[in-house]
Amino acid sequence: MNFAVITFPGSNCDMDLYHAIKEGINQEVNLVSYKEKSLEGYDGILIPGGFSYGDYLRSGAIASHAPIIDEVIRLANQGKPVLGICNGFQILTEIGLLPGTLTNNRQNRFICEQVGLTVENNKTLFTSKYDFKEKITIPIAHGEGRYYCDSETLHGLNENNQIVFRYDSDVNGSVDRIAGITNKQKNVLGMMPHPERAIENILGSADGLNLFKSMLETQKSEVQ
Amino acid sequence: MILVKVYVMLKDSVVDVQGEAIKDATHTMSYENVSEVRMGKYFEIKFDNNSNDLEKDVDEICDGLLANPNIESYRYEIVGDIQ
16 A cells, blocks of 8 residues: 655654554555645555644644645545544645534643543444444644534534544543544544554554554455 | 735634633733633735725635634725725
């Protein structure tokens, strides 16, 4: 499987993601600049965490108009897997590939800690290696991670099983303790916790590794 | 040159945590009579020429970039010719 990690000015988890793919699941991976306009040949698109454009205006707002974005939307609409982590999640909501918005944490401060999550849907290409309702530990590191959407959108997310990860406690004021959601087609996942920072026990948790393994396993089963 | 002043505010349904922190600071300044602060953003945009449909352009810039319609609302004033 060949992954693209898209780097924006201010991305800072790009190498963590690169490492997770290269060393975690031994697959091909390249860093691709936000200035590029083609993602031809890639079968997994990863949008890393960080502070694209210094979070100017709103987190993810300026990145959502970068040259590469039209291509990300094109591949997402083709059904290719697209994963946005932290700032990547914020960018995916600003693009409109995922509903809702990430805004300032309820306690209005940056939070950096290991958090407990529950896998709410293990029937996605990102979570097939997890058990349903599995409890996992993955770190968060964000100031603007409070997921917000209106009640109609929330109803739709629940109806369509788009809520994939929930926080076990109310860590940032997110509606319905949402930590990660997919689009309706389930090929685009956005999540605030950092699975790429939880792929080896030496990092404090290896619970994130199964997310990348799930992507790989799904792709292999589709090729066969 | 046309000047457009744009004001972006969080919708009332969204908790403004920065506004709350600012309100708390006014209380530590002893202004106990401050009951609420809501924080917004203010933009001044200059256009070289009056386009055929300036309001359409400003709406598109606001909807697509300056404001996030999920959580924010905006209004603007077209100030007119400035030197």
